[in-house]
Amino acid sequence: MADSAGTEQSIALPSAESSAARVPLWWGILTGLVAAGAGLAAGELVAGMSRQLRSPIVSVGDRVIDLVPKGLKEWAIRSFGTSDKAVLIATIFVVIAIAAMIVGVVTVRGRTDLGIAFAVLFGVLGGSASGIGRNTKVIGVLPSLAAGVVAAGVLVYGHRLTKPRTRPSATPAAPVAQSMLPTAGLNRRRFLVSTGGIAVAAAVLGSAGRGMQGRFNTALERVGVRLPAPKTSLPPLPTDPAVTTEGLSPLITPINSFFRIDTALSFPNVSLKSWRLRITGLVDRERAYTYDELLDRELIERDITISCVSNEVGGGLVGNARWIGCRLDDLLADSGIKPEADQIMGVSVDEFTAGFPVAALDGRDCIVAFGMNGEALPVKNGFPARLIVPGLYGYVSATKWLSEIRLTRFDTEEGYWVPRGWSALAPVKTQSRIDRPGTNIAAGTVAIAGVAWAPALGIEQVEVQINDGSWQATALGPSLSNNAWRQWWISWDATPGQHLIRCRATDGSGATQTEQRADVAPDGATGWHTIRVTVAG
Ligand SMILES: Nc1nc2c(c(=O)[nH]1)N[C@H]1C(S)=C(S)[C@@H](COP(=O)(O)O)O[C@H]1N2
Numbered sequence: 139m140a141d142s143a144g145t146e147q148s149i150a151l152p153s154a155e156s157s158a159a160r161v162p163l164w165w166g167i168l169t170g171l172v173a174a175g176a177g178l179a180a181g182e183l184v185a186g187m188s189r190q191l192r193s194p195i196v197s198v199g200d201r202v203i204d205l206v207p208k209g210l211k212e213w214a215i216r217s218f219g220t221s222d223k224a225v226l227i228a229t230i231f232v233v234i235a236i237a238a239m240i241v242g243v244v245t246v247r248g249r250t251d252l253g254i255a256f257a258v259l260f261g262v263l264g265g266s267a268s269g270i271g272r273n274t275k276v277i278g279v280l281p282s283l284a285a286g287v288v289a290a291g292v293l294v295y296g297h298r299l300t301k302p303r304t305r306p307s308a309t310p311a312a313p314v315a316q317s318m319l320p321t322a323g324l325n326r327r328r329f330l331v332s333t334g335g336i337a338v339a340a341a342v343l344g345s346a347g348r349g350m351q352g353r354f355n356t357a358l359e360r361v362g363v364r365l366p367a368p369k370t371s372l373p374p375l376p377t378d379p380a381v382t383t384e385g386l387s388p389l390i391t392p393i394n395s396f397f398r399i400d401t402a403l404s405f406p407n408v409s410l411k412s413w414r415l416r417i418t419g420l421v422d423r424e425r426a427y428t429y430d431e432l433l434d435r436e437l438i439e440r441d442i443t444i445s446c447v448s449n450e451v452g453g454g455l456v457g458n459a460r461w462i463g464c465r466l467d468d469l470l471a472d473s474g475i476k477p478e479a480d481q482i483m484g485v486s487v488d489e490f491t492a493g494f495p496v497a498a499l500d501g502r503d504c505i506v507a508f509g510m511n512g513e514a515l516p517v518k519n520g521f522p523a524r525l526i527v528p529g530l531y532g533y534v535s536a537t538k539w540l541s542e543i544r545l546t547r548f549d550t551e552e553g554y555w556v557p558r559g560w561s562a563l564a565p566v567k568t569q570s571r572i573d574r575p576g577t578n579i580a581a582g583t584v585a586i587a588g589v590a591w592a593p594a595l596g597i598e599q600v601e602v603q604i605n606d607g608s609w610q611a612t613a614l615g616p617s618l619s620n621n622a623w624r625q626w627w628i629s630w631d632a633t634p635g636q637h638l639i640r641c642r643a644t645d646g647s648g649a650t651q652t653e654q655r656a657d658v659a660p661d662g663a664t665g666w667h668t669i670r671v672t673v674a675g
């Protein structure tokens with residue numbers, strides 16, 4: 139642009155190079171973004187064509203989750219809690235957008251070869267994320283490849299828009315219009331109309347693709363399910379102290395507030411018709427059960443608290459539910475466990491794995507669960523089936539969207555989280571949590587209350603210490619079972635000022651929680667939950 143004579147010339151047919159050099163930055167940025175949008179839309183559309191296929195964004199996200207180091211995963215859970223997945227998806231979009239803008243600028247300024255190469259590279263990366271990831275089916279690469287090809291096409295088209303039409307004389311008005319543009323030789327109107335059109339088409343087709351994926355949604359399958367009543371159902375729940383103690387966790391955690399932790403960015407699409415639970419590996423007889431066959435077995439109902447190993451002291455990654463299912467020991471007895479097997483590996487539809495000792499079948503209520511709190515399992519909690527093992531952290535036991543129970547050996551196979559730095563054996567550590575009062579309260583008599591859990595052992599006692607005073611035993615709520623948490627409370631005369639309150643539980647084995655602080659990794663946090671309360675004067 140330094141040479142003003144060049145502007146004059148460009149009213150006539152400019153050479154490719156001179157026009158390319160003049161393409162403004164925003165033009166390239168827009169081209170890149172629209173190309174990325176069109177590519178992603180194509181990916182969604184293709185993903186909507188078969189249950190076997192998944193959105194490229196979801197495939198890439200799943201792969202990222204599989205690859206992130208332990209420290210980063212812990213940081214993500216700590217910083218974003220259960221919104222960590224939304225943050226991941228947003229990050230992927232931002233990375234794609236930034237890359238797309240750069241590639242767009244490079245392309246419209248003449249390097250279409252680079253544009254095509256990058257778009258195809260992204261397609262291949264996305265494709266390999268779906269092809270080599272947890273979804274190992276080869277056709278899984280199709281949505282990402284379609285995304286790459288369409289993005290490349292739009293980039294090339296965007297570059298062509300920077301050149302005047304081949305026969306400008308055919309439209310007599312064109313040279314006049316072009317000469318009025320700040321950057322002569324570029325038809326801004328044509329560019330905006332074309333990219334705008336592509337953007338609209340991408341939005342429409344992309345949403346259509348998402349809509350089509352919806353028909354594989356497992357939630358649709360769940361709607362039709364009626365669980366048979368368990369042969370041994372539990373007595374109705376006792377009166378819940380939480381009703382009168384505001385802020386105390388209810389005895390049974392409602393489904394909507396039950397925590398959710400898993401590696402799945404989108405729920406696996408399970409079709410009940412083709413779903414089977416297979417019993418494989420070191421067994422005398424491999425078996426495969428349909429959903430109906432499993433529901434026909436003797437169903438039991440049990441109150442069991444489950445917890446995530448990533449639950450910090452005082453954290454919320456723990457919940458108590460009334461699970462309905464069949465006994466795992468009975469089911470496995472039908473296949474016959476070979477003596478050399480020492481690990482029971484739950485495998486999910488999306489190829490997550492969690493392994494625990496065969497020795498856990500010691501009479502405790504290990505359940506293949508189909509229901510939770512009187513309903514079929516919610517999709518987020520593992521529909522159609524999951525494992526529940528009292529006393530073991532979820533990552534070694536509670537496989538959701540269960541598709542296979544494989545009898546293996548610890549020395550030949552590791553569950554998903556073990557090579558990622560988490561302990562192979564992970565009994566739940568006895569814990570207690572203060573739910574109330576809040577951090578700022580008025581003076582007067584208040585309840586200090588919370589929950590304590592030691593699944594498989596039961597809670598014997600919970601004590602509270604205020605401002606380094608002596609430990610006081612609290613009142614305990616009803617015991618639903620040794621596997622379920624217990625509520626506790628104590629009344630406190632809150633005087634104005636700052637106060638430190640801690641709690642500790644003693645489990646059924648007589649062991650009291652250690653004060654020693656331990657990180658969640660590699661096998662669960664320890665320490666006494668401590669809160670600071672400011673009482674107004
Ligand atoms: N398929 C599958 N099952 C899974 C996981 C997973 O990532 N995938 N995560 C496990 C972990 S780490 C925990 S703590 C529990 C959490 O169960 P919830 O989401 O029902 O609370 O599920 C377990 N089951």
Ligand SMILES: [Mo]
Nearest residue numbers: 446447532533
């Ligand atoms: Mo977990």
